[in-house]
Amino acid sequence: MGFLRSNGIFRLLWPHAKPHFGKLVGVFFCSFLGALLMQSTFLLLTPAWGILFPSDSAALDSRIEQVMQERSIPADRKAELVAIVQEAQTDPSAVAEGWKEKLRMRITDAIVGDPKDLTPERRKFLLWVVAGLVSVLALAAGLVSYLGILLGAKAGLGMVVSLRQALVHHLMHLSLRYHGRRKFGDLLSRMSADVSKTLSVIDILLRDLVQEPMSALIALGMAYIIAPMATLGVVLGLPLLLIPVSILLRRMRKGSTKSLNELGAATQAMTQIFSGIRTVKAYRAEDRELDRFHKVQMGYVEATMKMVRAGALSAAWTVTYTHVGMGLMVVMVGYMSIAGILTGDGGSMLTFFILISQAYKSIKKTLRSTGTVAEAQGACDRLQELVDEAPDIIEPPNAAVLTGLGKGISIQNLGFTYDGESTPALQDINLDLAPGETLALVGPSGAGKSTLVDLVARFIDPNEGRILVDGKDLREVTLDSWTDQYSMVTQAPFLFHESILENIRYGRPNATPAEVEAASEAADIHAFIQSLPQGYRTNVADAGSRLSGGQRQRITIARAVLHGAPLLLLDEATSALDTESERAVQRALDRLMEGHTSIVIAHRLSTIQNADRIAVLDHGRLVELGTHDELIRKKGLYAHLHSLQFRTEPIPQA
Ligand SMILES: Nc1ncnc2c1ncn2[C@@H]1O[C@H](COP(=O)(O)OP(=O)(O)O)[C@@H](O)[C@H]1O
Ligand SMILES: [Mg+2]
Structure with missing residues (x-):
């Protein structure tokens, strides 16, 4: 919990997550169920293997017969020998865990039955049964994933809307003391780039960061049932992967803040160029501005590369580790099998390897998502800075x-x-x-x-x-x-990109058209507005240069008159x-x-x-x-x- 409270994302998003709590729980549940269903598919591999290659048990049979012949054991003792071999197959060092092996055998038995009954007809039928089961599981997994995505998107989008609303609300209520010193471009950049970064992370947080670690855990759990010692070996190796990555993640978070700061500076530079476009043109300063903009952009590249390098290193280490890990695991399993710690037929070992590789894949995805989250944390830190700006114009x-x-x-x-x-x-x-x-x-x-x-x-x-x-x-x-x-009229008349009617009515939103006209009359602009082809419905943006400074100012005066x-x-x-x-x-x-x-x-x-x-x-x-x-x-x-x-x-x- 302490980690959560100090976590930028949690602090920033929690107030916006609360109203969507039900949906979030739904997403969590869907992710868990989805992961379980998908990994369960792999458990069916063991019986499928037995059906596909029944010779495995036949091979065991013939080996036993061979041993009996070599040692001239009477044929009627074969059943007893098979029982001994089977007992040796269950882990003798951990009797308490025998139930897991039995469970696995039972699943296998239920589907395959007695291997001796495997006529070609029955094998074909059983393969269809397995395929059918896989399909049912897959269908359920698909449905759960569909629901999870819909719920996640609904909650995520709802949170982004609520975050943007809250930010704009908060910023609008800050005084001119704040807006006077805040650069507009920087604000714009935070509201767009930083919020989008945060949006991307909600999606990842909800799905990948719930589903992938869950998949990894489930896969490891299932692998543990099949081969406990080998799975423990895999788990013990994980810190070697996770510790360097977590250090790199911290670096990514810091890098992300710097990169976004530079992006804000670039946006700021752009707003300045275009809001001062007349001056730039009048002094033929295009090249100078471009040079300056390029410098700002290079600052962005430099800061971003630092973050990317940390991310790339983390990804590279993850790939290297998981692949070398698979290789080492083969060696480890080999050693264990030779030492007799590990038993199991080809089918269950295949399942084991697939489960472990699934676990690695999920860990890989988790770590990649964690990287994106680290980047988003940088964005959240910057947004939190805005939220933390205390409103100074307050009403007791x-x-x-x-x-x-x-x-x-x-x-x-x-x-x-x-x-x-x-x-x-x-x-x-x-x-x-x-x-x-x-x-x-x-x-x-x-x-x-x-x-x-x-x-x-x-x-x-x-x-x-x-x-x-x-x-x-x-x-x-x-x-x-x-x-x-009070009504205020300032030096620079500000008109919204709306109709003239709406611009005047800004002074009193519920004013009737007649009242608007009376106000325009008082401001000496009524006749002019009526002379426009669309009259009061003329959009200020469309009117463009047809509106002189004086006409614009008289529209704002009409607005002030209407405010009354x-x-x-x-x-x-x-x-x-x-x-x-x-x-x-x-x-x-x-x-x-x-x-x-x-x-x-x-x-x-x-x-x-x-x-x-x-x-x-x-x-x-x-x-x-x-x-x-x-x-x-x-x-x-x-x-x-x-x-x-x-x-x-x-x-x-x-
Ligand atoms: N947002 C601001 N931040 C810092 N100083 C400001 C800001 N706005 C105005 N000032 C300073 O406050 C002083 C008064 O400015 P102002 O009230 O705009 O003067 P006037 O309207 O008489 O020209 C000036 O020295 C100006 O530089
Ligand atoms: Mg002044």
């Missing part, structure tokens, strides 16, 4: 439900530092926002404006201080009720647009801001001037706060930024 059990902004928002002594950064992105921020007020956030790039908005949206939680809404700490209200209070929350968070909603689009978007936003409480990050004067108050941030601190006129008179940072913009932009109409 007695979280309050917000129904509005109430007395407004109060930011108190707020401080935030990104993980791994030495200087805080925000410190000592104190700000109050009354209901209905519009607050503009201004400041040079990197001042901490987006961080402040992310904190208000609770994408991240502060290291110091707090944000109160209607007197309640944001960390003590339910996440659902808080997200219902009292607080608006606008983070440079117009800054990525050309002047003309910007005007259209700004008109839509101005209309939206009316009657809303708003926090607006903008660099255009028109938006800023219209705000009730302006907060100026610099290096993470709140340096100025007041109306446009107050701040201009103050001749501080705002006045400076304002004068800079005047040089490049005509005075906007109020």
